[in-house]
Amino acid sequence: MAIQQGADPNPSYWAAYSNLQHVKHELIKEYLNGWFPKLGLWAGRIVYFDTHAGRGTHAQGQLGSPLIALNTFLEHKSRDKILEKSEVTFFFIERDEENASLLRDELSRLGTLPAKITCRPIVADCFLVLQELIAQFRASGRNPAPAFFFIDPYGFNIPGSVLRDLMGFERVELFINVIWRELNMAISQGERMADTLDTVFDGGTWRDAITSEDIDERADQAVNLLRTMTEAKWPTYCRMLGDNNVTRYLLLHLTNSDAGRDLMKDCIWKVRPDGKFYVRKSDDPSQQYLIEPEPDLTPLRTWILDKLRTNPFRWKVLADHLRAEVWREPHLNKAISELRKGGRIEGDQYEGRFCKKSNPRLFLCP
């Protein structure tokens, strides 16, 4: 694999701060808010890796991902409880010397960190660092501490083998910025881009797996392929739309944890309460929803009725099946109650109130 060392090829990235960067950082903050205690309250050590850390702040002072992640932990309400149980380490890898030095300055402004929190800025090519890390863990036969990797390059050329190897360890989660517009263009060029695409997808299966004419269906197919390649249990992603409202990149979360899947779904619903898993560049980040939009639960009600048409299901079993869909559990609970009120479904074999806790067996009304 040819890996080039070098300076930041896109320094103008740091001049502006669009809604897409804002939402990307909101998702990291929201997710880490749940992830830190979920693992930190028992694991002994947890690690956040920012593989493309950048320079720490944008020109107008907005914080970059390393400081977002670190501050999320420093300001976390369970911080001290987590530190009683675990060390928390932040690796910030950045290839560009100048960016790395600016980031170090930002970090030093935070002063001395509480004991058991460590920041390790590294000036290097992240893929070399990750390959070395993978090799070390393999050689030692040990599993790394639970880790969250944020992979945020400018381009799409991320070696698939590295992603696959990382996901092969227990309790590793990846949050990848898939630069879809360029990746899609490369796929459209076919054989001319074959070597690069073979690296990205760790083999030639992209030829048969990504074939749709529709750009968003192709994105779904690419995500499916990345999921299969990494053998991740759950892929969850949000489409980030550029100026012309066409998908520019995908923020893709890969995890083997059911709780991780639920948490990322919750985070995306928080940034899009209407349930549309996309974010537009043109949206105003400072504008909050005055009235939180209610999602249309019609497709969910149809999903429930279709399920029950095959056979009755316990409420909690339906909730498990829901994990593969975009809907959250509170939506399911509401839709079940509505369908029962409307006389479409009924429940039996339960004691007490008709609710998820009493776990009725749900069936279609004749």
Ligand SMILES: C[S@@+](CC[C@H](N)C(=O)[O-])C[C@H]1O[C@@H](n2cnc3c(N)ncnc32)[C@H](O)[C@@H]1O
């Ligand atoms: C999109 S910016 C990162 C933004 C940052 N994650 C944030 O949200 O604030 C990409 C950064 O990755 C750096 N970079 C590019 N290729 C790299 C590589 N192979 N290894 C490490 N850093 C790299 C660039 O110099 C640039 O600073």
